[in-house]
Amino acid sequence: MPADPLNSTSRRAVEVRRSTRRRRTVSAYREGDRTVVLLPARMTADEEARWVGVMLDKLAAQESRRMLDDSDLARRAAALSEQYLDGHARPASVRWVTNQNTRWGSCTPAEGSIRLSHRLQGMPEYVIDYVLLHELSHLLVPGHGPRFWRLLEAYPRTERARGYLEGVAAAERLPHQPVAGEDPAPVPEEGPDSVTGEGPGRS
Structure with a gap:
């Protein structure tokens, strides 16, 4: 890898x-x-x-x-876009929000805004990078069709990050025993x- x-x-x-x-x-x-x-x-x-x-x-x-604060997120988003999306995704704003408890991230393509859930704070950087890249890709491609996932193929930790987030989500649904x-x-x-x-x- x-x-x-x-x-x-x-x-x-x-x-x-x-x-x-x-x-x-x-x-x-x-x-x-x-x-x-x-x-x-x-x-x-x-x-x-x-x-x-x-x-x-x-x-x-x-x-x-x-x-990582909001300015760090914006810098990381710009670097991820350059490295994996040829700089085509150019968000107008990237910030942490506290009102997203069912989604890790979201974006509004018309405004060029990306929002990451505060629940990601403290997770490994590769997980945060994956969510950022996921939302950056949505600025270019709506939905989760084949073209969208092709954009994420270049990121080497996509599957590992998705597995990490799925594990966190599963743990949150059940009381820990x-x-x-x-x-x-x-x-x-x-x-x-x-x-x-x-x-x-x-x-």
């Missing part, structure tokens, strides 16, 4: 460091131009792949909460650029 230059995570190399002293916790932080993920030494390769993905998403979500063996949700450590979580329980 090609790297997405608009995503800060994809620009950084990932270094995994294992420790025999680490039993359950998984941590990640930025170190210059790379991301360091700290894992228990006993983790399997599959567990490592899963937790690296989880921690990268957590860091990206943490950064998007800090950084913890299941046996469920991993606790990662909890931020102190400091702006570090996150931590609980890995598989092993003695």
